[in-house]
Amino acid sequence: MSISTPSDHVTQPGSIPGDFPPDPLLSTGSFISSPTPAADGALGSSATQPPVQGGSEAIGMSDQVNPSPANSESKSRKRSAPLDNSWLPPGWRVEDKVRASGATAGSVDKYYLEPITGRKFRSRTEVLYYLEHGTTPKKGSKKAKNTGSSSDHLEGKGRNKSSRKVKETPALPPLNFDFENPPEEVSWCMGNAGEEAWTPFVGEGKVQDSVRRDWCTAFTVITTKNPSR
DNA sequence: GCCACCGGTGGC
């Protein structure tokens, strides 16, 4: 009743129990649009917590999403992420869009918004692809031959639209994380409960915050793809 | 040309 925009609903998955800090530190200097209360203060009702998410409070700190049985990621799409966006990297937002017309009116489409570039993805598959390659799967891409799986493409595709709606950094590398050459050893130490929950240390040196954030994302990708790790 | 939206398919 008091809601003026029933169609758009942006929820934040910041309810991750013991995962990554919901609020990333904008150390990268990027213009992360801080969730200013006044910004989308259209309604201060359930802006923080998704309406659904039944049993998520039970998790204290065991692991993040841990679909022990049935590793989703073999066949094709369908039934990947039922109703938990815990697989989402920190900072990402989920937008539930309700269809207004048509035969499928009333259906809800989920869109995943990248926090920095503001890019929008339609499925978990696309998000994971983007996290790894740093770009969206080009449709007409003829040969995507690539020896190995190194994600060293520095962008350069014609997919750089920065004049329509969202502004984004000119060239943003996928992730500041070398999947092929991970650090020998990383010690994750629990930090203050108020801020970063975990801080990575390589050897005795603390990892930069910006790097840490990327690592968190990388970690999410890895754990999402390989639940066994 | 790009984006947003709807339709329809297909696995659970």
Next chain:
DNA sequence: GCCACCGGTGGC
């Protein structure tokens, strides 16, 4: 039957 995903089209 439900739900997530992707394709395609229309609008801007």
